[in-house]
Amino acid sequence: MTRSFRPTARPTAMEGRAVARPRAVTKTLIEGHNGAGTVRRTVLPGGLRIITETVPTVRSVTFGIWARVGSRDETPALNGATHYLEHLLFKGTRRRSALDISAAVDTVGGEMNAFTAKEYTCYYARVLDADLPLAIDVVCDMLTGSLIDPGEVEAERGVILEEIAMTEDDPGDCVHDLFTQTLLGDSPLGRPVLGTVETVKALTRDRIARFYRRHYDPTRLVVTAAGNLSHADVVRQVRTAFERAGALTRADAQPVPHRTGERAVRAAGRIDLLDRRTEQAHLVLGMPGVSRLDERRWALGVLSSALGGGMSSRLFQEVREKRGLAYSVYSYTSAFADCGLFGVYAGCRPGQINDVLAICRDQLAQVAADGLTDEEVHRAIGQLAGSTVLGLEDTGAVMHRLGKGELCWGRQMSLDEMLDRIRAVTPQDVREVAAEVLGRRPSLSVIGPLNGRQAGRLEEAVS
Template sequence: MIENIKLENNLQIVFEKIPSVRSVCFGIWVKNGSRNESAKVNGISHFIEHMLFKGTEKLSARDIADKMDAVGGQLNAFTSKEYTCYYARVLDTHFDVAIDVLTDMFLNSKFDNDEINKERNVIMEEINMYEDTPEDLAHDLIHQCVWRDDSLGFPVLGTKESISTFNHDIFVNYFNRNYYPENTVLAVAGNFDRDKILEKLSDIFKDYGRKNPYQKKKFKTAYTQGIITKVKDIEQVHMIAAFPGVGMGSEDSYKMAVLNTIFGGGMSSRLFQAVREESGLAYSVYSFNSSFADGGLLSIYAGLNKNQAPELIDKIINEIKKLNTNKITEEDLAKTKEQLKSNYVLSLESTTSRMNAIGRGQLMLNKVLTPEEVIEKIDKVSIADLYELTEKTFDFDQMSICAVGNVDGLDFQEMIQNAK
């Protein structure tokens, strides 16, 4: 059973009691990521995530690690464009330890300048790693391309120039202006004493986020068609083609999941079969949907030989056109639904995945769907829905391209015009 409680300070707590397990996962979700930043402080949300592990008034970084290792717990965090999550997973008998350590990190981090300088070097190397991973770099660049006038296009890691300026005062000011009860959700999934945990969390967070009045941020995201390339002396060209997709919580979300799976979401998909199995144009090729609060992308990735770029673009566009000529059958639809439902249910078989599901849902959509509700939404998708969505999504005049590699001499806009 999933339960949502709003405290007097507007902080939300979402519980999912699972008595059949012996673990519990506790997450602190904040609706703050790289899209909340300005260019001047791009990367600070991700940097804060790192700094919360670097010591509090009571605990050093070593103390934090030792306390969690002593109970065999897992402690981690991640930052995206729209949110940050800090979480701990432990045996149910050690839940108090997890709460004490994670909340101390979250509420009392020191943001010590010496630690900031050391961690800055770590993040610089993380940026270098992305630069040396052309597939990851292509994913970042396509966002910069289509959301060029919006902070949604900012890289989560920031830039070397921006993160080189951060210090204690900048961190404290940003934290106080972006971490509030109103944009924070505490998520707990597993085996726990609900009343005891509610009382403890209510007391710990009673003074949270009151240094500045809460100001809800508003965004206006607009997709802009474009072509972006980055020259790298590597063997392959890593290419992403993108179309406007659907936003998180959209009525079309589950339709898009089905359409994407049929088109390019796996080895049996039409795109994989046509590009790799039938034509041998790429080793890796797939499509994927990226959803954000007010927009999204349907993207197609391929790693290929430079000389095969025109043929690949032609093949991608032809496979999109074939969605209307080589009709989707009821058998295709039934198989895809079973694939999606199986993947979804199997993904929930841990307290960490359940905590992620309820925390993200409550934070981003202000609601949590049960597994039964998700399955029902998948089952409701019809072939007519898919053709309606295909018509809305695949506008070749809105097709954007990002390519990383030896791309000199490649005119992707011309390739699109020739193929369509």
């Protein structure tokens, strides 16, 4: 059994006095009203960042630890290692068994979970405010003291293979992975977060443990918490937990900055068809979008909302309301540090897929050429602003915003600032981003029961 961090030496006495602990640096990033909504950031010696938002009107707290590692950080042979490791951190530490970890949070009525994305991983617990010290102790213990036990590695391998099988049994989910691969190819961003059956079977305990030691250094971690809390108490409890694990040994270490850079998205005009015996055909039609650091992302969000973000959107009205060709149809954006995707999804009966695709293509081409009406833009701005506020009404969503702000943008944006950026989008901004993004040649991914004639017509539709 191994641990990921070396034990910290105990403080020593020098000339009769104890050596002082290195000081943490704390800043208030967003000043709230009477303390509510106040966002504070502390950087501990060792490079660990702690960010909290005070929400005194609730009786809960969501506590999370984010790791700046995702599936894009994997080599082809390690594809799936980040997600595999996410599972294993719940399987025991030197202080707790897997049952101890789950029982600790269950006993106080809390919930604990984790998720892996392409550029980060998050572990979190939501508990009553009085139980926050317990949540901090458990989650910090998981992140700093995982054993990566060989027996658990083998047991969890089967669980992950079942998760891959479950995803492949859901074509409405699987088609989005296929579309990402269609545009990004066999690149770190194009490969699936879960890995493949082949790569998961080939991962060894030693390779996963090395991956853990490399990517779970405090300089690559961000602690976030939101709810009825005291920032000073959170900092003190987190620092105690990390020092107990020997994880803050480099006092001069600096946090790893957020990701930046540029990469070329795979050439457009590609098509991937996956023949499966399903009741529906599932398609994603789309093209390269913009990165999350691109200022045009606000206008693209408004554009996506108007095209396929609600019941009044163009695609919903044209495909579902007027013609009854699909139950689910929508548009979406995915943004990474250096590129982005714009997609339109629809699920329909296999015999109607060509009609649905033709309508989607026509709508995208029309908006690319002529833009949206002022009324559509203003309605989309209202919808996007309202959904942004409603989406941040619980402590889990606030905790999520804090973590992404630090890891993805390197700054915290207040809700008012976000709303100002959305409401500042003009019809001309939307027309320009529509011409740029929707004017590109689209790519297409389809999963469903397709005969040769249908496949040929689909290929013609994006040629």
